Amino acid sequence: MEEELKCPVCGSLFREPIILPCSHNVCLPCARTIAVQTPDGEQHLPQPLLHSRGSGLAAGAAAAPPLDHEAAAGPACGGGAGSAAGGLGGGAGGGGDHADKLSLYSETDSGYGSYTPSLKSPNGVRVLPMVPAPPGSSAAAARGAACSSLSSSSSSSITCPQCHRSASLDHRGLRGFQRNRLLEAIVQRYQQGRGAVQGASAAAAVAICQLCDRTPPEPAATLCEQCDVLYCAACQLKCHPSRGPFAKHRLVQPPPPPAPAEAASVSPGAAQGAPSGGGGCKSPGGTGAGAAASSAARKYPTCPEHEMENYSMYCVSCRTPVCYLCLEEGRHCKHEVKPLGAMWKQHKAQLSQALNGVSDKAKEAKEFLVQLKNILQQIQENGLDYEACLVAQCDALVDALTRQKAKLLTKVTKEREHKLKMVWDQINHCTLKLRQSTGLMEYCLEVMKENDPSGFLQISDALIKRVQVSQEQWVKGALEPKVSAEFELTLDSEPLLQAIHQLDFIQMKCRVPPVPLLQLEKCCTRNNSVTLAWRTPPFTHSPVDGYILELDDGDGGQYREVYVGKETLCTIDGLHFNSTYNARVKAFNSSGVGPYSKTVVLQTSDVAWFTFDPNSGHRDIILSNDNQTATCSSYDDRVVLGTAAFSKGVHYWELHVDRYDNHPDPAFGVARASVVKDMMLGKDDKAWAMYVDNNRSWFMHCNSHTNRTEGGVCKGATVGVLLDLNKHTLTFFINGQQQGPTAFSHVDGVFMPALSLNRNVQVTLHTGLEVPTNLGRPKLSSN
Numbered sequence: 013m014e015e016e017l018k019c020p021v022c023g024s025l026f027r028e029p030i031i032l033p034c035s036h037n038v039c040l041p042c043a044r045t046i047a048v049q050t051p052d053g054e055q056h057l058p059q060p061l062l063h064s065r066g067s068g069l070a071a072g073a074a075a076a077p078p079l080d081h082e083a084a085a086g087p088a089c090g091g092g093a094g095s096a097a098g099g100l101g102g103g104a105g106g107g108g109d110h111a112d113k114l115s116l117y118s119e120t121d122s123g124y125g126s127y128t129p130s131l132k133s134p135n136g137v138r139v140l141p142m143v144p145a146p147p148g149s150s151a152a153a154a155r156g157a158a159c160s161s162l163s164s165s166s167s168s169s170i171t172c173p174q175c176h177r178s179a180s181l182d183h184r185g186l187r188g189f190q191r192n193r194l195l196e197a198i199v200q201r202y203q204q205g206r207g208a209v210q211g212a213s214a215a216a217a218v219a220i221c222q223l224c225d226r227t228p229p230e231p232a233a234t235l236c237e238q239c240d241v242l243y244c245a246a247c248q249l250k251c252h253p254s255r256g257p258f259a260k261h262r263l264v265q266p267p268p269p270p271a272p273a274e275a276a277s278v279s280p281g282a283a284q285g286a287p288s289g290g291g292g293c294k295s296p297g298g299t300g301a302g303a304a305a306s307s308a309a310r311k312y313p314t315c316p317e318h319e320m321e322n323y324s325m326y327c328v329s330c331r332t333p334v335c336y337l338c339l340e341e342g343r344h345c346k347h348e349v350k351p352l353g354a355m356w357k358q359h360k361a362q363l364s365q366a367l368n369g370v371s372d373k374a375k376e377a378k379e380f381l382v383q384l385k386n387i388l389q390q391i392q393e394n395g396l397d398y399e400a401c402l403v404a405q406c407d408a409l410v411d412a413l414t415r416q417k418a419k420l421l422t423k424v425t426k427e428r429e430h431k432l433k434m435v436w437d438q439i440n441h442c443t444l445k446l447r448q449s450t451g452l453m454e455y456c457l458e459v460m461k462e463n464d465p466s467g468f469l470q471i472s473d474a475l476i477k478r479v480q481v482s483q484e485q486w487v488k489g490a491l492e493p494k495v496s497a498e499f500e501l502t503l504d505s506e507p508l509l510q511a512i513h514q515l516d517f518i519q520m521k522c523r524v525p526p527v528p529l530l531q532l533e534k535c536c537t538r539n540n541s542v543t544l545a546w547r548t549p550p551f552t553h554s555p556v557d558g559y560i561l562e563l564d565d566g567d568g569g570q571y572r573e574v575y576v577g578k579e580t581l582c583t584i585d586g587l588h589f590n591s592t593y594n595a596r597v598k599a600f601n602s603s604g605v606g607p608y609s610k611t612v613v614l615q616t617s618d619v620a621w622f623t624f625d626p627n628s629g630h631r632d633i634i635l636s637n638d639n640q641t642a643t644c645s646s647y648d649d650r651v652v653l654g655t656a657a658f659s660k661g662v663h664y665w666e667l668h669v670d671r672y673d674n675h676p677d678p679a680f681g682v683a684r685a686s687v688v689k690d691m692m693l694g695k696d697d698k699a700w701a702m703y704v705d706n707n708r709s710w711f712m713h714c715n716s717h718t719n720r721t722e723g724g725v726c727k728g729a730t731v732g733v734l735l736d737l738n739k740h741t742l743t744f745f746i747n748g749q750q751q752g753p754t755a756f757s758h759v760d761g762v763f764m765p766a767l768s769l770n771r772n773v774q775v776t777l778h779t780g781l782e783v784p785t786n787l788g789r790p791k792l793s794s795n
Contacts, residue, residue: 017199020173021046026199028240030189033179034172037195043186047170190316190332191240219266223247232266238319242266260319317342326355413508416581420503427499429638434495442491449482504533507547514550525556525599525606528580535612539621539656540587542614546580546597557601562608566591566616566660586762588660590618620663621780622656622765629653630689641670642767643774649692651699653683654765654777662736665765666778672706672727676772679703679712680731680744683766693768700756701766702744704731709744709751721751731775734783735763748784 017025021042028040038046168181182188219232221244232242236252238261243252252258314335315321321335329347338344456475462468526549534545542563548556561575566588575582587593593614599606623639629652632645644650654665667680679693681701687693694701694712702709706724710717723746725731732745735756742756769775 013202017195017202025203026192026195029192029195029199030186031192032170032172032177032189034175034177036172036174037192038173040186040191043170043189046173047168047181047186184316187238187316220244221247223251234263235266237262237264324352325349326352328355412579419581424499424501427501431495431497433638435493438494445485449485452478452482504531507550510550523554524604525554525601526552527607528559528597528599528609530597530609530612532612534581535614537614537616540589540616540658541583541585542587542593542595542616543581543583544595544597544612544614545582546609548580548599554603555601556599559597559599560605561595561597564594566593568594571596586657586659587616589616589620589658589663590661591616619780619782620656620658620665622654622665622777623779624767624777625653625655625764628685628689628764637776640778641774641776642769643671644769644771647770647772648690649677649679649768649770651683651687651689651691651693651766651768653685653687654779656779657685657762657764658682658735658737659760659762660737662734662738662783664732664734664781664783666733666781667731667767667775668778669725669727669729669731669773669775671772671774672725672729673772675706676770677703677705678725678770678773678775679768680733681766682733682735682742682763684761685764687766691768693766699766700742701768702731702751703768704746704751709746711744723749723751732784733765737763 014025019026019029019039019042020036021038024039026037026039029037030040030043031037168185169178170181170186171178219235219242220229221232222229222242224230224244224247230244230246233245234243234248235241236243236258239252241252248263252261252263254263315323315338318335318337321337323333324336325334325339326332327334327338327344327347327349330344333352334342334344334349339349456479459468459471459475528546529549531545531547534543536543544561546559556578558576558578559580560573561582562571563574563584564571571594574584593616594611595614596608596611598608624633624635624642626633626635626639629635629642630650632648632650633652634643634645635641635652636643639655642652656663669678677692679701680703681693681699683693683699683701687698688696692701692703692712693699694703695715697714700711700713702711704710704725706726707722708724709721711719725746730747732748734741734743734745736743740756740759744751765777767775
């Protein structure tokens with residue numbers, strides 16, 4: 013509320029507020045500083061105010077406001093108005109001030125106008141200095157002389173500091189504007205509530221003169237009821253003589269200062285407002301005398317045109333309180349009037365109703381501010397959360413790229429190792445054959461040097477056959493490399509770069525994801541494993557939470573889910589060899605599941621290429637030769653599995669015995685993934701094996717020995733394993749000879765090649781072999 017109680021000119025609380033025609037209020041002392049004298053009245057100014065027209069001081073004096081009957085005694089409005097007037101006086105001599113005043117001259121006839129105020133005061137209002145005192149005279153005497161010399165023909169105007177409307181002053185000057193005593197009472201109550209009035213009362217034990225130049229001011233001797241100003245005896249003689257315009261003013265004794273209890277209390281009439289709407293406490297000048305006008309001494313305002321009459325009616329046409337003389341002989345005689353009390357109650361009711369609407373809007377505004385503050389907090393929290401989410405998403409992309417990089421490097425490494433192995437095998441094979449052929453050639457040449465025909469003929473037939481066989485070994489293609497030095501691997505990074513460049517935020521309604529695109533160039537098979545790759549179509553804005561990969565059973569049966577996740581590359585192991593699989597993928601998000609992609613057909617290998625698995629073997633198993641050679645560091649039997657898993661088809665692999673000391677009992681066969689790794693293969697129910705020594709072999713399952721067969725192993729022996737899952741048979745061969753009858757339980761599931769051995773034996777695995785057709789029959793034992 014304090015902003016409503018401040019003067020728009022000085023910025024301080026209202027002191028002697030008057031109501032301008034535009035309904036805005038201004039302090040009476042401030043009104044004197046913003047009133048403007050028109051050029052027509054300059055000839056009536058006293059001679060001391062007309063000297064030095066071109067100087068800044070004279071310019072300020074020429075624009076001195078025409079004072080009303082209170083002008084001679086009217087002080088500045090206090091600290092705020094005084095500083096505004098004083099601060100502007102130094103710049104009043106410029107030509108810009110005259111231009112500001114000239115913009116008003118053409119509008120004063122109509123009574124209202126507008127202009128652009130000078131931005132010299134804190135509130136954007138032109139504040140003119142008070143009339144300067146002539147040399148040798150006091151300021152109060154000069155102001156009194158200027159006031160007394162004004163004629164009735166002077167024309168002045170005042171501009172509202174808020175709406176910038178101008179109003180002409182009549183012969184009464186500022187006295188023609190009504191005094192807002194209701195606002196005075198509210199200001200006084202507000203000051204009393206703050207303790208300002210009590211402080212002023214404690215500082216001044218008696219009312220003091222408001223015009224004294226002495227320090228401290230003299231006590232007040234009289235109070236002018238019309239001017240509402242306190243005078244000491246000397247100032248009353250100088251500034252308020254009992255002649256001329258002041259002859260009709262009534263001078264009374266100043267009221268005593270209020271007691272502390274009285275100053276803090278407010279009468280019921282003041283709380284509800286005076287019946288005339290303008291009653292209030294006497295607060296002359298806002299000084300100690302203003303506090304002296306307590307609620308007990310409050311009087312009803314009088315009519316400005318009939319100073320001895322109180323308001324009694326309300327003019328509906330002019331919207332102002334009037335007295336009975338205004339109705340009889342004034343300009344309101346033919347206007348519509350209503351009782352003052354009734355209109356007072358009616359307007360209070362209207363104001364109360366309007367306040368209810370404003371109160372509701374204020375309540376809504378408070379709730380809206382709370383909502384906005386909550387939104388601010390939510391924006392801060394959501395911003396931090398989304399920043400963290402964005403960083404996590406970008407980090408996930410970087411991690412995925414790093415993992416994919418590792419996979420691709422592994423693939424390149426395997427391809428390189430495979431090529432190197434093939435070339436080294438071909439080098440060793442060719443070197444061996446070349447050494448054998450060279451030795452045979454040298455031997456044949458030496459034989460041909462001999463001159464013994466009979467001796468030559470004894471060995472010539474066999475020697476000729478050996479040379480022919482040696483020649484047949486160099487068949488077509490034997491001297492051609494099996495692999496090329498080029499790597500048929502091309503990294504397609506363009507889609508990923510394009511996706512990175514298109515990485516941006518989307519703000520749209522979520523829809524189901526589009527159809528994923530299978531990347532056929534990245535889909536492949538290896539042994540009984542298939543690898544599928546796909547990607548999201550470019551220029552799509554639907555988010556994808558994950559993918560669902562489906563695969564049939566290899567025989568054209570129903571699809572089943574084999575993978576659900578966010579990756580776009582998936583490898584499925586443990587499929588059937590020599591089988592055809594159909595695969596498809598679809599994407600999903602919070603809105604649902606998208607359509608299926610096209611179906612891709614994948615064919616697994618006919619034969620299995622595999623090695624020993626270092627991850628599944630016992631820790632005492634030592635692998636070398638690219639995990640194809642196995643030995644053991646312990647004297648106890650330890651198990652190691654192969655990397656392939658079989659569930660269907662016919663498969664064959666061989667194991668070459670590289671070392672065989674002290675007649676150990678290695679075991680060869682198949683096993684489940686959960687087989688016990690720290691005992692001989694076949695002693696539990698998870699393995700089916702043949703264990704063999706240097707003389708005979710036995711089939712073993714669940715620690716049961718059956719089907720003993722003659723024939724053992726030694727260094728350089730070869731053990732073949734034939735697994736037929738179509739017939740559920742398991743057959744072993746030692747150096748091409750079948751060992752015993754078929755022995756394998758009729759069970760279903762996934763089986764992996766297995767081997768158990770200790771430190772006295774070393775074997776090397778050979779895979780990717782066709783199923784032999786010329787293996788020998790078994791050698792049955794005699795017992």
